[in-house]
Amino acid sequence: MVAGQAGTPVFPADVVIIGGCGRVGLPFGVALASRGLSVRLYDLNETAVATVNEGRMPFAEDGADEPLRAAAADGSLRATTDPAVVGAAEVLIVVVGTPVDEHLNPDLGAVPGALDRCAGHLVDGQLIILRSTVHPTVTALTERMLSKRGLRVDVAFCPERIAEGHAMTELFDLPQIVGARTARAGDRAEKFFRTLTDEIIRLEPEEAELAKLFTNTWRYIKFATANQFWMMSNDYGLDFERIRRAIRQDYPRAADMPGAGFAAGPCLLKDTMQLAAFNQNKFVLGHSAMLINEGLPLYVVSRLEERFDLPSLTVGVLGMAFKAGSDDPRESLSYKLRKILLLKANETLCSDPYIADERFTPLDEVLARADLLIIAAPHPEYRDLATDKPVADLWGITGRGTRI
Numbered sequence: 001m002v003a004g005q006a007g008t009p010v011f012p013a014d015v016v017i018i019g020g021c022g023r024v025g026l027p028f029g030v031a032l033a034s035r036g037l038s039v040r041l042y043d044l045n046e047t048a049v050a051t052v053n054e055g056r057m058p059f060a061e062d063g064a065d066e067p068l069r070a071a072a073a074d075g076s077l078r079a080t081t082d083p084a085v086v087g088a089a090e091v092l093i094v095v096v097g098t099p100v101d102e103h104l105n106p107d108l109g110a111v112p113g114a115l116d117r118c119a120g121h122l123v124d125g126q127l128i129i130l131r132s133t134v135h136p137t138v139t140a141l142t143e144r145m146l147s148k149r150g151l152r153v154d155v156a157f158c159p160e161r162i163a164e165g166h167a168m169t170e171l172f173d174l175p176q177i178v179g180a181r182t183a184r185a186g187d188r189a190e191k192f193f194r195t196l197t198d199e200i201i202r203l204e205p206e207e208a209e210l211a212k213l214f215t216n217t218w219r220y221i222k223f224a225t226a227n228q229f230w231m232m233s234n235d236y237g238l239d240f241e242r243i244r245r246a247i248r249q250d251y252p253r254a255a256d257m258p259g260a261g262f263a264a265g266p267c268l269l270k271d272t273m274q275l276a277a278f279n280q281n282k283f284v285l286g287h288s289a290m291l292i293n294e295g296l297p298l299y300v301v302s303r304l305e306e307r308f309d310l311p312s313l314t315v316g317v318l319g320m321a322f323k324a325g326s327d328d329p330r331e332s333l334s335y336k337l338r339k340i341l342l343l344k345a346n347e348t349l350c351s352d353p354y355i356a357d358e359r360f361t362p363l364d365e366v367l368a369r370a371d372l373l374i375i376a377a378p379h380p381e382y383r384d385l386a387t388d389k390p391v392a393d394l395w396g397i398t399g400r401g402t403r404i
């Protein structure tokens with residue numbers, strides 16, 4: 001960064017992303033580069049930084065490979081582990097991970113801490129956009145931290161709402177929520193996001209923080225409702241999917257009722273728990289949803305135990321990612337299912353066409369060796385399974401019914 005003619009800073013890049021090589025940060029950076037911006041990614045993960053600088057995605061994201069290759073080749077997108085880069089652009093995005101801890105408490109320091117560690121490189125006049133999903137008040141905490149350091153910067157909280165795998169379309173199609181305390185911060189953030197989308201929704205930061213948590217929690221509770229309906233139907237000897245299909249047919253008020261299945265992944269549970277913590281842990285609906293969703297692998301195994309002599313059987317778990325068509329194993333309930341089966345079955349074989357893991361077994365071998373199959377992630381590859389073995393498919397993707 002150098003001083004311009006009137007003393008205003010002249011930045012060598014348009015935007016820097018802290019956490020820029022992650023599942024959210026990288027597609028976001030690639031999308032911005034595809035709109036002509038000069039993008040710098042700051043990340044602690046040396047392997048991911050090297051992969052990105054070679055023009056390759058460290059994980060699968062539909063439609064991102066080619067624009068990343070082009071942006072890395074023409075230099076419009078560069079990644080680095082050097083924190084000095086955070087001062088290289090007027091707009092600085094923070095999208096580091098914000099997990100809950102092993103006691104389900106949110107880490108209030110993840111976002112301000114990431115900025116604090118490189119605060120010596122921040123520059124007066126920057127616009128700092130927080131994009132991680134945070135516990136309400138984290139924006140205010142960050143503002144206070146920056147102000148205590150004497151930095152004159154604008155701050156906005158602008159949540160990411162894409163679904164993994166769909167970022168390269170949704171970043172351009174979804175409205176962007178902009179939460180800002182001052183008109184200037186809001187106007188600057190709005191101008192920046194107009195690079196990607198025309199529809200901007202203005203809120204206060206705390207409203208925007210809650211908007212994001214409500215969005216994910218709403219989804220998590222809906223999945224829990226479907227899962228409880230499935231268990232209820234199953235216990236009564238009925239197939240929930242047949243009932244759901246009847247409910248939804250030409251009946252718009254129930255069109256959003258999801259099917260059953262493991263509701264997991266890096267966001268839904270932890271954001272429901274962030275909301276619970278915000279509400280003094282008095283969140284009956286959220287905690288109930290957690291009990292139902294996290295209990296589902298236990299229910300599946302206990303039902304199978306009633307029908308099969310598990311200690312004498314080899315069980316094949318198909319799909320270790322947290323959702324269909326994904327290579328992301330984070331917080332996938334398939335691993336919990338595997339852990340339970342290790343105690344109950346004679347042998348457990350796991351398979352996933354999207355995830356390279358030496359502990360996994362190729363699908364053909366699982367189909368040949370397993371006595372019983374469980375679809376744990378509904379990858380499209382499992383739709384037409386060529387097997388005469390029993391298949392437990394609570395998702396209903398194989399067309400064999402969802403009863404187990």
Ligand SMILES: NC(=O)c1ccc[n+]([C@@H]2O[C@H](COP(=O)([O-])OP(=O)(O)OC[C@H]3O[C@@H](n4cnc5c(N)ncnc54)[C@H](O)[C@@H]3O)[C@@H](O)[C@H]2O)c1
Nearest residue numbers: 019021022023024043044045096097098114132133160164
């Ligand atoms: N994954 C999703 O689908 C999704 C969707 C919407 C919002 N979010 C939210 O976005 C945030 C990021 O999620 P993610 O899935 O991209 O996580 P991720 O772990 O894939 O990415 C975070 C990146 O930040 C890097 N990092 C961590 N601390 C850092 C630091 N101090 N300085 C620089 N880099 C640092 C990590 O190395 C990693 O590459 C979370 O708050 C999450 O809740 C995620």
